[in-house]
Every structure is written in C-alpha cells, then in structure tokens.
Amino acid sequence: MDHDTALSPAAYAVIIGIDRYRDARIPPLQFSRGDARALFRVLSDSDRWGIPREHINLLLNEDATRDNIRSAMGAQLRRRAGMVYIYFSGYGAPALNLASRSGRPAIEKYLLPADANPEDLPGSAISLAEIKEFLEWRQAEQAVLLLDTSFSPGEGGRSFRNPHFPGSIELTDREFEILAGEGTAILAACKAGEVALELAPVGHGLFTYFLLEGLKGQVIQEEKAQILLDDLYEYVYANVQYHARKFGREMQPLCAGTLQGDTFLRKNLAAATVEEERLRQRVQQLYALAKRAHQNGDEEAVYRILQNVLDIFPGDEKARKVVAALEKKRRAAGKPPAVSETPAPPATATATATEKETVIPETPRPAPPEVEAPLEPAIPLEKAAPPAAPEAAPPKSARSPRGQSRRWVFTLLAVLLLAIMMLMVYAPGLNRAEPLLLFNSLDRNGRPFRSEPALLSLDQVREMLRQHDFYERHWNKTAPGFANRLETAGDRLALDFGSLLMWQRGGSAQPLSFEQAQDYIRQMNRDNFGGYRDWRLPTLEEAMSLVERDMLNRDLNIAGVFDPAQRVIWTADTESDTRKWSVSFYDGYCFPNDVRFKSFYVRAVR
Secondary structure, three states, rough: OHHOOOOOOOEEEEEEEEOOOOEEEEEEOOOOHHHHHHHHHHHHHHOOOOOHHHHEEEHHHHHOOOOHHHHHHHHHHHHOOOOOEEEOOOOOEEEEEEEEHHHOOEEEEEOOOOOOOOOOOEEEEEEEEHHHHHHHHHOOOOEEEEEEEEOOOOOEEOOOOOOOOOOOOOOHHHHHHHHHHEEEEEOOOOOOOOOOOOEEEEEEEEEHHHHHHHHHHHOOEEOOOOOEEHHHHHHHHHHHHHHHHOOOOOOOOOOOOOOOHHHHEOOOHHHHHHHHHHHHHHHHHHHHOOOOOHHHOOOHHHHHHHHHHHHHHHHHHHHHHHHHHHHHHHOOOOOOOOOOOOOOOOOOOOOOOOOOOOOOOOOOOOOOOOOOOOOOOOOOOOOOOOOOOOOOOHHHOOHHHHHHHHHHHHHHHHHHHHHHHHHHHOOOOOOOOOOOOOOOOOOOOOOOOOOOOOOOOOOHHHHHHHHHHOOEEEOOOOOOOOOOOOOOOOEEEEEEEEOEEEEEEOOOOOEEEHHHHHHHHHHHHHHHHHHOOOOOOOOOHHHHHHOOOOOOOEEEEEOOOOOOOOEEEEEEEEEOOEEEEEEEEEEEEEEEEOOOOOOOOOOOOO
C-alpha cells in the first residue's frame, strides 16, 4: 500500500516483547516475543489498520535493552503525531527505590528490559514513574500504554519475583491513576496482586490474545471503521476474567484515562472498503468451516460451503478449482451439479426479525501464524442458549369452564390495575410522594425484576440474561429482548406497562462518577422530581429491560421515548469492591466498570 494513502498515517508505535533475558537469574518467558510480533502485524496490516511499518519501532529480546526502549519511546513521543501506542510484553516487578526524587524510599513498579539486573532494578529497569515523565513532555496529541505484564511480589505468569522486595507490602493500582489522564489511556493486563498469565493453547499471553482478537474485528464499529476504547476494554476484560477463572486464577484487566471521542484506533476507509473487509472476514470463516468438513470427510458440506464463497467472491480461484473438482467427482458418481444449497448469510451484523436466516456455526479466527490453527476454538467462548420455544396451547375442548372464568377474573384485575396506575400518574392533587408500584416489576415470564442492589459475578449476570431473555450483544445475542410497553407521562417521565417501572426520560446532563451519580439521585428526591421522592439507580436487571435488540433511537438500542444523550448508564449492582455494573445502549451490552476511573450517565427509576 502506498503510504500516502495509509490508513493511520498520524499514528506511531513502540512495540516491545521480551521472553529471553541476558541475566540467567531471570527465567525465560514463552510468548512475549510472539505477542509483540503479532501486534506489529495487526497494526501494520494495510487490510486492517495500516500504520506504516517505518512508524513502528519493534524491539524484541536482545534488542529491547533499557537504553533502546527509552530512546524509542522518546523519539516516538516527540513526534507531532495524532496517537502513539506503547506496548510492553515481558516481566514486571515491584522494587524499593532508595534514591527516589522524594528523598524517601519509595515503592515503584518496573518493566524489566532485556539487560535488567535483578540485584538493582531501580538502576537497570524502567519504572512507571519514568514512563509518566516521557508522557508528560510528549508532542503527540494522545498516547496509549498497553501492558501485558504484572507486578505481583510473588512468582507466576509475567511477574518476576524480586528477592529484595518485602512480601508483606501490599501493592495498589495508584500508579495507573497517576499515569492516566485526558489524552493518555492505559490498558493493563491485571490488577495489583494478580499475575498476567501465559497460555500455551493459544501461544500468547491471555491479555494479548484477546487484545489481538479485538483489533482483528471483534469490536470494530464497521460503519465508522474504528475501535472505541471502552468497547475494546469491555471485550478484553470480560473474556480475560472469564477464561482466567476457568484456569482457577483471577485476572482483571485495568483501564484508566480518556481519549478524544473515546477512539482507540481508526482507519479512514470508504463504506465500500468496510463492506469488503466484512465480506473478506466472512470468507475466512467459510474456509475454516470447509477445512473442518474436509477433515470430517464430508465432501457435500465442503461443496456447499465453497459455493457460498463463490457467491461472495466469484473470482476466488482456490474455491473455484475445488468446486470444479468436486463437481467432476459428483458427475462421475451420477449426481447432478447442484446449486448453492446453503445461501451465504447477509453481510449485515444482525438480521431483521422478518429475515429468514441460514444458520452456519461460527468458527474462531485462525490462530496467529506462530500457532497452527486449531479445529476448535483454543479458548472456546460460551454461546448463549436460544430461548426455549413456548409450550403449545391446549385445544379449546381441553379448556375447562373453570379455567375460562379464572381468566376473566385475571383480565378484570389487570384492567383495574391499569386504571389505578393511569389515575396515579395523570390525576392532579394526588400525593405523588407515595410509590406508584405496589410490587416488584415483572418480566415476560412473571418473574420479578430485583429492585435491591446485589453483588453479581459474570456467571450470575449471564444466567440472569438468559433467565429474562434480555438481549445482550456479547452474552445473549440470540435473545429477543424484553417486551416493553412504554407510554410517556409528560416531558420528564416514561411508564413501562411491561415491567411496571417508571423511568426518567432524560438523565444526567453529563457523565458522572459513581459517587456523583448517587448525589444526583439524592438531589432528584430533594427536588421532588416529577412529583416523586423515591428515585434510585436501577438494578442491572431493570436497566437491561430497556435494551432493545434493534437500534430504535438513532444509533442506540433503546426506545425513542428516551433522550439519546445517556448512552451508557450506571446501575446499583456491584461486581467487586471497586467495580459497578453499567449498561451501554450503544449496541446493547452490560459491563462492570471501575468506579475510581470511569464516569457514566444516570437514568433514574422508581
């Protein structure tokens, strides 16, 4: 590709991967070098992000000395670039710096270069405090620091055990808060006290594996040909945490700082090129299916799948030759040449409700070139179970008169309840401080939506999504979503007669920290907002009931009665000591976020 038309000409990168250290006291790692090379290929691939190769400093093993790393970071950050990416894969370690600028011994976290001396990390390694200085005097508009390392005092993963560091000292993530800021974002593999894992089945560090998958297309906003920082982090966090737990470990990636427009990576492609990229990825999936069918000896499936490839790219020479050979074999066996029996699915990400889809099982992307592509996903992601088919209604003859009379009673009660609700909302002079609802809201199966805050693990959230048929783009994308029946009550309120909840139509005017969100709710109740004083943050269940399967409000998966400004909202539910669940109406998903670093909107409920 000509560099005048490169996709990201204003971007530069320093990519560091070290799995062999000069000092024999530092044990080798397995996949750090491969991690760095794979990221280099993805960022420089003209069919993906197209950062010119001369814009990337790739430092591997013996070349990744302390002086070379410092020189590369300084040179790239001094450029008047739009974005500089700094990636490090290797050992990290904590150490006591007796010569810190404060004049007092300080606990610092270090990245170990290839020539690190384990007896003198402050004098031979690169501290996060030093990286902060590089970032502060940079000329580049924005910078992203990607760290597939860990700083646990003990041994394991990509943490180097510093024999001179007291194991009794408890580490925090404060350095990341100090490093990050406006225009500077950090994605780190794990929290303090955890270790960054390497996994042989995928030939990568666990963090880098899912970082690469995200950059290869899992979180690309195809219409804009870009990746948002929050989308990438949420994808990486969910998968890293989930699969680390499958190996009996805890690993929670961190994200801090903000980028302009939240844009982590962008390529300036025309819409046709974006469509071509999407079709190219589809063809790649079909070839993986064909390979699996061939290994299973199913030539008919190979024939049909490769016909789908030709439907997408008629000039695909490889598919054309194989199909021709199979047709010759079919004729010799007395079988007529067949047309494509399994039409290729639409290129669009989501089919409409009226489209009839041909379901072809998803296959993983091929593994990076260093590792032979597995037949099954190296780390298989769980697929959401399709919603159960409703039971068939009994014939009329089987319905007893008693059952019919009971239904009349229920119908009258429902009408009466609806009348009471409408009266309480619209009738003047009522005491609006009294709660509108006399019981918890109900889902489509009659199960109550929980209204009290709760501590929820990822597995519990997945089960909740399946239980209520909530649409969620990562974990329950086959679900229909909750059947809302929304009515507006003036400019400020919306009633959902499906869940029996009252919602704020708008929300906070700007993103708020979680503490500010709680203050916002308290102020709403002091102000008797809408005539009520019992507003609160929604639980995750309640907030997910608003997520629509389709985009109904501009580019958001939420009904049009709501203000589209509140794209991501806080919920009252907790995932850990520092993380609260949030809901994004942009594509429709939920995710835990660190209350120390993140700010989102508020949409109150009662």
